[in-house]
Amino acid sequence: MSAEVQIKCRNIWKIFGDNPKRFMKRHKGAPTPEALKEAGYIGAVQDVSFDVHAGEILIIMGLSGSGKSTLIRCITRLNDPTAGEMEYEGRDLLKVSERELIDIRRHKMGMVFQSFGLLPNRDVLENVAFPLEVQGMDKAERVQRAKDMIELVGLQGRESYFPRELSGGQQQRVGIARSLAVEPDIWFLDEPFSALDPLIRAEMQDEFMRLQQKLKKTIVFITHDFEEATKLADRIGIMKDGRMVQLDTPEQIVLNPADDYVAEFARNAPRERIVSVGTIMKPIDPSAEGTVLVSEKIGSVAQQVLTANRPMGVVDEAGQIIGSVTREDVATTIFTRDAA
Amino acid sequence: MTEVTASTFQSESSQGVKMPSYWGVVFGITLLALIFHYVSPGVLPDRWWPEWEIPAEEWLTTRIEWLKSEATIFGIAFKDITRAIGEGLKAPVKWAEYVLYRGHANMSWIWLTVILASVVTYFSTLRNGLIAAVLFLTPILMALFFGDAAPESITSLPKMLSDGLKGIGAKALYGPIPWVAIAAGVIILGHWIGGWRLALLCAFTMLYLAVFNVWKDTMRTMTIVVVAVPMAAFVGVVLGIWVTRSKIAARIITPIFDLMQAVPHMAYLAPVAALFALGPVTALIATVVFAMPPMARCTILGLQTVPEEIVESGKMSGCTRRQLLWKVALPSGKRTLMLGVNQVVMQTFAMVVIASIAGAQGLGHKLLYSLQQLKLGTAIELGIAISVVAIVLDRLTQGYANKETDHFAVAKTWAQRHKHMLIFLVILVLSYIAAIWFRDVTIPPSKLTYTGAEGKVTLFDPKVLARWMDGGIREFNKNAFDYINPIRDWVTLNFLIPVRNFFLWMPWPVFVFVVGAAAWRYGGLSVLLLCLALMASFIVTGFWVETMKTTYLVLIATLLCVIIGVPLGVWAARSERVANILMPICDTLQTFPSFIYLIPAIMLFRVGDFANVFAIIPYATVPAIRYTYLGLKRIPEVTVEAAIANGTTKRQRLWKVELPIAIPEIMLGLNQTIMMALAMTAITALIGSTDLGQEVVRSISTQNFGRGILAGFFIAALGIIADRIIGSWADERKKQLGIG
Numbered sequence A: 001m002s003a004e005v006q007i008k009c010r011n012i013w014k015i016f017g018d019n020p021k022r023f024m025k026r027h028k029g030a031p032t033p034e035a036l037k038e039a040g041y042i043g044a045v046q047d048v049s050f051d052v053h054a055g056e057i058l059i060i061m062g063l064s065g066s067g068k069s070t071l072i073r074c075i076t077r078l079n080d081p082t083a084g085e086m087e088y089e090g091r092d093l094l095k096v097s098e099r100e101l102i103d104i105r106r107h108k109m110g111m112v113f114q115s116f117g118l119l120p121n122r123d124v125l126e127n128v129a130f131p132l133e134v135q136g137m138d139k140a141e142r143v144q145r146a147k148d149m150i151e152l153v154g155l156q157g158r159e160s161y162f163p164r165e166l167s168g169g170q171q172q173r174v175g176i177a178r179s180l181a182v183e184p185d186i187w188f189l190d191e192p193f194s195a196l197d198p199l200i201r202a203e204m205q206d207e208f209m210r211l212q213q214k215l216k217k218t219i220v221f222i223t224h225d226f227e228e229a230t231k232l233a234d235r236i237g238i239m240k241d242g243r244m245v246q247l248d249t250p251e252q253i254v255l256n257p258a259d260d261y262v263a264e265f266a267r268n269a270p271r272e273r274i275v276s277v278g279t280i281m282k283p284i285d286p287s288a289e290g291t292v293l294v295s296e297k298i299g300s301v302a303q304q305v306l307t308a309n310r311p312m313g314v315v316d317e318a319g320q321i322i323g324s325v326t327r328e329d330v331a332t333t334i335f336t337r338d339a340a
Numbered sequence B: 001m002t003e004v005t006a007s008t009f010q011s012e013s014s015q016g017v018k019m020p021s022y023w024g025v026v027f028g029i030t031l032l033a034l035i036f037h038y039v040s041p042g043v044l045p046d047r048w049w050p051e052w053e054i055p056a057e058e059w060l061t062t063r064i065e066w067l068k069s070e071a072t073i074f075g076i077a078f079k080d081i082t083r084a085i086g087e088g089l090k091a092p093v094k095w096a097e098y099v100l101y102r103g104h105a106n107m108s109w110i111w112l113t114v115i116l117a118s119v120v121t122y123f124s125t126l127r128n129g130l131i132a133a134v135l136f137l138t139p140i141l142m143a144l145f146f147g148d149a150a151p152e153s154i155t156s157l158p159k160m161l162s163d164g165l166k167g168i169g170a171k172a173l174y175g176p177i178p179w180v181a182i183a184a185g186v187i188i189l190g191h192w193i194g195g196w197r198l199a200l201l202c203a204f205t206m207l208y209l210a211v212f213n214v215w216k217d218t219m220r221t222m223t224i225v226v227v228a229v230p231m232a233a234f235v236g237v238v239l240g241i242w243v244t245r246s247k248i249a250a251r252i253i254t255p256i257f258d259l260m261q262a263v264p265h266m267a268y269l270a271p272v273a274a275l276f277a278l279g280p281v282t283a284l285i286a287t288v289v290f291a292m293p294p295m296a297r298c299t300i301l302g303l304q305t306v307p308e309e310i311v312e313s314g315k316m317s318g319c320t321r322r323q324l325l326w327k328v329a330l331p332s333g334k335r336t337l338m339l340g341v342n343q344v345v346m347q348t349f350a351m352v353v354i355a356s357i358a359g360a361q362g363l364g365h366k367l368l369y370s371l372q373q374l375k376l377g378t379a380i381e382l383g384i385a386i387s388v389v390a391i392v393l394d395r396l397t398q399g400y401a402n403k404e405t406d407h408f409a410v411a412k413t414w415a416q417r418h419k420h421m422l423i424f425l426v427i428l429v430l431s432y433i434a435a436i437w438f439r440d441v442t443i444p445p446s447k448l449t450y451t452g453a454e455g456k457v458t459l460f461d462p463k464v465l466a467r468w469m470d471g472g473i474r475e476f477n478k479n480a481f482d483y484i485n486p487i488r489d490w491v492t493l494n495f496l497i498p499v500r501n502f503f504l505w506m507p508w509p510v511f512v513f514v515v516g517a518a519a520w521r522y523g524g525l526s527v528l529l530l531c532l533a534l535m536a537s538f539i540v541t542g543f544w545v546e547t548m549k550t551t552y553l554v555l556i557a558t559l560l561c562v563i564i565g566v567p568l569g570v571w572a573a574r575s576e577r578v579a580n581i582l583m584p585i586c587d588t589l590q591t592f593p594s595f596i597y598l599i600p601a602i603m604l605f606r607v608g609d610f611a612n613v614f615a616i617i618p619y620a621t622v623p624a625i626r627y628t629y630l631g632l633k634r635i636p637e638v639t640v641e642a643a644i645a646n647g648t649t650k651r652q653r654l655w656k657v658e659l660p661i662a663i664p665e666i667m668l669g670l671n672q673t674i675m676m677a678l679a680m681t682a683i684t685a686l687i688g689s690t691d692l693g694q695e696v697v698r699s700i701s702t703q704n705f706g707r708g709i710l711a712g713f714f715i716a717a718l719g720i721i722a723d724r725i726i727g728s729w730a731d732e733r734k735k736q737l738g739i740g
Ligand SMILES: Nc1ncnc2c1ncn2[C@@H]1O[C@H](COP(=O)(O)OP(=O)(O)OP(=O)(O)O)[C@@H](O)[C@H]1O
Pocket: A016, A017, A042, A043, A044, A062, A063, A064, A065, A066, A067, A068, A069, A070, A071
């Protein structure tokens, strides 16, 4: 994860209430949760700092009301943060003029909303072409681009349908196509699939993975669903009461949760599909027999390791032995959640 | 949800202890004061002292005089400004008249322009079409602006055309749009919007208008509607947008709208008539002012209820502020906006009918005349005409608001997509051509005749029918009066007159005390102060007697409306079948301009307070029914089920659970009923009364506008007092019930 930093957030605060700025000043920029509560203010986002790296999928999780939406609405400037600093590709996001902000939104950012946010009076094609239309792209070109996007999300043939005539999954495809139409560099998705039923959700997740493999965008993705998160994420950030309690790779979150709250999230996670062999590997054991690949998830090698009588060697991509893995290690990793 | 019921019972019992003490004291004081007044009259003042009277009326009158003669704004005389506005507004009204029923020599030139512009547009672009239109209209515009000074070489072209047409006997080509084409247009529009059912309704209406010879009067009325609706809609949208954008605008405009809502139609005429001469322009301005607030309200509502996510997705798509408004917010609020247009059309129509007393020609004027002459047959014919036109206007605009966009349209050819328009155009052209030979195509004949071998035979003559109906009604009344008159007189003598006398006898401090007590109890200091100020305004200006007459009429009418309306509402809430019958009737009653409710009142009871109350009831009962129904329907099912589980009988449930929960809603209905009763008292003034409404009406004919403006304001003041007290009561109650 040494890729270049695309978005940098430092000490972001977002406080709702009568006069949040004055309140912040009174508490010297760092009010305690108790102070907030007493004054009747809501600290939707409290002192959050993190980076988004170019090309990664960063997933933000947390219980309802923990401030996830508010956080990305701060980054997209749909809400102005009460305090803090934000940079986008080195530019101070809080100091850009309205014109520049509109420009950034027109060309750099795309966003998908939980309840789709489609324009009810426009059909699919016009909805997808909408961001291009407001940029002033001429009609033939934007229609062509919109058609490409509609094909990308598999909605060809429905161009002249209106949002209310589409199923939830189809509407969200329109939302995705629209957000992609401007070829954004960074893509925000706020619980894009949570309004959908489980079958369609799984289908949309696969669809999403397929798209991402093709597009390789930087993504900030909000979800409630830890499984969804582990399926998609490079890193997961977990929020609680406005604070970012842990921001790490799925494996680390599963294996080394920062506190009980995080552990609770990870409890029912399918560890065998998250943890890779490299994470639980021990130093080289000369008595090892056979080998498994270091980057393999333990689920896919479990049978091999568990049925072997001796520890197995671990090899890297080049075939070099770099460690070993025992039956006990695999078993405890997979089953500890029941012990917890 | 069960908590709701629990808290209902609780607040009931806690109030049972507290309320009588406050109201007991108020009641006691009031009773003592009245007894005292009875025993030793003259001590408590029953009128304001003349030497302390504020001469608001004179002051207003001199102000108006001053405005009309001396006032200047930036060095321009005020009267010149009003005259300019008047002249400016006269032009569109005139043109609407030419097009709809009068015709004009230049009409042929206009049509030529339209045809040419369409051809140019079709073969090149809309812009070129517009340029062509402007070029072709130059002669007429020049003649309009420069009069005789316009160069004859240019202005003579249209004249040559019309002379030429006259020469070949085709004078019809500069007549108005043939009625056949207008009627066909409305029917086709009905079909486009609402299918065959609506088309049939339109066809029936058009036929009625033609057969009963009210076509021309309908068109006279429509000229103002046609001009007023776009103006009111435009101003309303602009104001609405402004309110949602600027806090200051919201703070200024919202209370003005609140006031305007309480001012009865009639009262708009006095101030406008004060500044502009009586005639169509005054009617137009009053109509626009009256019909505009609903549009603004709907715009505000439409913009404010656009889902947050849609606005945000617009922002994330990179909309500028302006794009956000025009491409996101307004289009997605379109349905609400169209309902606003529906309201504007209905209000405009209602107002134009009433504006007949300020010089608007048309249906209202004829109706007023026939009512005053007691030509009831004609009045009924006109009343039906007004009603059916109102229904058609309502259905057309509502249907358009709810119309779905046809998304299979792309697959169709241009002609298929525009078949309605094409059919209309064909009929238009054909009817113009037919009009050259058949005059009846242009204006419907005043009676249907048939020329056979034995000469002319009249098949149908609405005048004869009306006369026949007159006779019938007179006959009916002659017989029925034996029964009706005694009832009317008995009620008037034993009920109406005593109540009225009581209100006039009552010293004003008692009235102020009772109203003030209610205001203080429910609304607190601010409402109390507002009510005191409003009451003072009619007491100290010498309008006490008139105001009390209005108050008494409205109180009695409201009482009757509640007695009739609430049980009907309960019944409808109980039975689906009743609701299915009753609610459409309510809808229809509300589309009718209030004016026509005078017809049955006069027919049965002639003039007098009894007739006035009778006219108010059908108009003002509707909200009582509707709000009761809605209030009961909105009670969560769980609450009712919990009460059933508790073993309540149906009646107990109604009285102990449902009505207490629905009562805030019912009170809002009462509020509306009072507003509508107030508005209606001003209209009943047309058939004779002696209250504030009469002052408004009379002020227009006597040109004593100051008095009319004040009387109109005091009607509004009564409305506002009732609204604030009842409104705060309902709010408090809602909070107690946890449903606010
Ligand atoms: N406009 C607002 N005004 C006041 N409070 C707000 C506003 N928006 C959000 N909040 C509060 O901020 C907190 C965080 O809200 P947010 O929407 O960010 O939560 P979330 O993590 O996205 O929850 P969910 O998973 O339900 O979407 C909540 O307590 C919410 O009530």
